[in-house]
Amino acid sequence: MVRWLWWFALLWEALGTTHAGNMWPSLIAKAKAGGLDVIDTYFDFSGRHDIVRFIKEVQAQGLYLCLRIGPFIEAEWNYGGLPVWLRDVQGIVFRSDNEPFKYHMGRFVTKLVNMMKSKRLYASQGGPIILSQIENEYGMVEKAFHENGPPYVRWAASFAVGLQTGVPWVMCKQDDAPDPVINACNGRRCGETFAGPNSPNKPAIWTENWTSLYQVYGEEPLTRSAEDIAFHTALFIARKGSYVNYYMYHGGTNFGRTTAAYIPTSYYDQAPLDEYGLIRQPKWGHLKELHAAIKLCLKPLLSGEQTTFPLGQLQQAYVFKGISEECAAFLVNNNSRVNATVFFENSSYELPPKSISILPDCKTEAFNTAKVSTQGGTRSIKLGQKFDLPNIWEEYKEAIPNFNETSLRENVLLEQTNTTKDTTDYLWYTFSFQHDSLDTGSILQVNSLGHVLYGFVNGNFVGSAHGSPSNRGFALEKNVSFNNGTNHVSLLSVMVGLPDSGAFLERRVAGLRRVRIQDKEDFKNFTNYPWGYQVGLLGENLQIYTEIGSSKVQWSKLGSSGNQPLTWYKTLFDAPAGEDPVALNLGSMGKGEAWVNGQSIGRYWVSFHTSNGSPSQTWYNLPRSFLKPTGNLLVLLEEENGNPVEVSVDTVSIANVHGNVARSHPTRPSDFMGGSKSN
Numbered sequence: 001m002v003r004w005l006w007w008f009a010l011l012w013e014a015l016g017t018t019h020a021g022n023m024w025p026s027l028i029a030k031a032k033a034g035g036l037d038v039i040d041t042y043f044d045f046s047g048r049h050d051i052v053r054f055i056k057e058v059q060a061q062g063l064y065l066c067l068r069i070g071p072f073i074e075a076e077w078n079y080g081g082l083p084v085w086l087r088d089v090q091g092i093v094f095r096s097d098n099e100p101f102k103y104h105m106g107r108f109v110t111k112l113v114n115m116m117k118s119k120r121l122y123a124s125q126g127g128p129i130i131l132s133q134i135e136n137e138y139g140m141v142e143k144a145f146h147e148n149g150p151p152y153v154r155w156a157a158s159f160a161v162g163l164q165t166g167v168p169w170v171m172c173k174q175d176d177a178p179d180p181v182i183n184a185c186n187g188r189r190c191g192e193t194f195a196g197p198n199s200p201n202k203p204a205i206w207t208e209n210w211t212s213l214y215q216v217y218g219e220e221p222l223t224r225s226a227e228d229i230a231f232h233t234a235l236f237i238a239r240k241g242s243y244v245n246y247y248m249y250h251g252g253t254n255f256g257r258t259t260a261a262y263i264p265t266s267y268y269d270q271a272p273l274d275e276y277g278l279i280r281q282p283k284w285g286h287l288k289e290l291h292a293a294i295k296l297c298l299k300p301l302l303s304g305e306q307t308t309f310p311l312g313q314l315q316q317a318y319v320f321k322g323i324s325e326e327c328a329a330f331l332v333n334n335n336s337r338v339n340a341t342v343f344f345e346n347s348s349y350e351l352p353p354k355s356i357s358i359l360p361d362c363k364t365e366a367f368n369t370a371k372v373s374t375q376g377g378t379r380s381i382k383l384g385q386k387f388d389l390p391n392i393w394e395e396y397k398e399a400i401p402n403f404n405e406t407s408l409r410e411n412v413l414l415e416q417t418n419t420t421k422d423t424t425d426y427l428w429y430t431f432s433f434q435h436d437s438l439d440t441g442s443i444l445q446v447n448s449l450g451h452v453l454y455g456f457v458n459g460n461f462v463g464s465a466h467g468s469p470s471n472r473g474f475a476l477e478k479n480v481s482f483n484n485g486t487n488h489v490s491l492l493s494v495m496v497g498l499p500d501s502g503a504f505l506e507r508r509v510a511g512l513r514r515v516r517i518q519d520k521e522d523f524k525n526f527t528n529y530p531w532g533y534q535v536g537l538l539g540e541n542l543q544i545y546t547e548i549g550s551s552k553v554q555w556s557k558l559g560s561s562g563n564q565p566l567t568w569y570k571t572l573f574d575a576p577a578g579e580d581p582v583a584l585n586l587g588s589m590g591k592g593e594a595w596v597n598g599q600s601i602g603r604y605w606v607s608f609h610t611s612n613g614s615p616s617q618t619w620y621n622l623p624r625s626f627l628k629p630t631g632n633l634l635v636l637l638e639e640e641n642g643n644p645v646e647v648s649v650d651t652v653s654i655a656n657v658h659g660n661v662a663r664s665h666p667t668r669p670s671d672f673m674g675g676s677k678s679n
Ligand SMILES: *[C@@H]1O[C@H](CO)[C@@H](O)[C@H](O)[C@H]1NC(C)=O
Pocket: 187, 188, 189, 190, 191, 208, 209, 210, 211, 212, 224, 225, 228, 229, 230, 231, 232, 233
């Protein structure tokens, strides 16, 4: 039997944390201090997402890397990481046995592998990459592709293996991953749910141990306790797991328009390193102690034989014994209500409910997953600069286009993504019609598969509606009064990211589907009717959030043009003193996007409340690397009626860090690399 060297890995979503690269060294150092050995990452090549530089930084700090190539990655990332142009390729069916898709996927994977090889980044070349992943959780959707699923899996595996990287490939949630590709588990309880490797010479790998769960608009963040994470990680190792990857160890920020549908800008803030890169206790410290305890068991784990036997009705021992007396034990109490006293090798041990004790020498308890000794360190946000003087703001009202001002015309309702190509969240649908009475009782009814809709009649706002993560279709139904004569109806359909999951992403439909006006007597159907379109907002097209662009329009004093939705606001501010991370408090705003010095720091949607009545996200990460000492340009695009006068620039810090942060158990993976495989 070959047992693999195991690693603790963290999934670092480099795509998500598109922090400027100067944040990488300290984030990687904190991961290493937390007892991790491997960084998992997705990637991108453009701008500040320099994958080669990131991997070299990981290597410089003595860590390893798992490269999750995909190219489909899901990851709550816009379109699951696939480029939007791919949907326009003739005859394409994503992620199936389809020649156009396989051609483009093959080209991408080859380009990336060649880039890594040319920089000598694979472990086989002396680099840090020890694993790479092809596809992502395909087993979840495979059935939808019928007979085109299995041949695609076989093709993807053999294509990847054929690239001869010299390091293994994994497929996660793919029980039938073809040899030699390793089937890996994703989930919260892989120690309990994973059926194991699908052939005896493969290691048990857990590619995503969910440290929390990503949040969607309208829902509270889901938290998972340090004890629960530690229990399942220890169990997975006890059951001969080789590699546990926390998803996420650091989630980061989805800057710009990079989130998938309905995903907030902040990503996995509940992870051991929070959105700002600060240590979240007790998660970080408890897992660090777990990692240290497991590393004390290395020799028997790597070269010993595992035996397992019951210690009680719901208690179990997993014991690893080497040839020369080394012994490590994992004592499991799976009773979630009571303490259990168990006898193991003539000693008694008290195991708290639902916990695992780790005995690196089969005698002394080095760690128990339910006993959290890490303390303190609560995050606090200090109010910095308030923008509460109306005269420091200027505003620019976005024009509401009428049909007669549009140039793109069709006699049907156009599909939104096909029309915008995802260059913008915004698509205006406009039409004009004659109304021959003064009847005030009309009802405007619009059905949409976009995410948000704002309705205007003759330039006046009449109402808005939005969908939700669980209910994507929605309707706007408003009583409106039309003029006797010509009327202009302008409907702004807004997307909050493209979908990232499920089969047939290329066929998803968004935007308006049906428009009717109901009078007392009858209704008019405008679904097939002369429509005029405007792609994007004027302010976006002029890039008025940049220094150059902002001079292209006439800004006016705050509040000078009434309370119309769709207003741009701008002001200047100085960076807060000190080194603490900076966050923009947008709690007084509604929905929109924010830019600092021309960089989008993401969409905000403060008005979409959770069931507790609070915003899904109030503070927005503003990396110091985006800031100058003085005169930073802040621009907000507000779709609703938010109040910029209450916005503030705050700083984030951890008060009172005590406990075990500084203590470390210095077992380095390089110390036992040589013993990584044994028969
Ligand atoms: C993964 O980590 C989460 C906490 O983040 C934990 O609750 C869960 O049990 C772990 N998953 C498994 C399979 O252990």
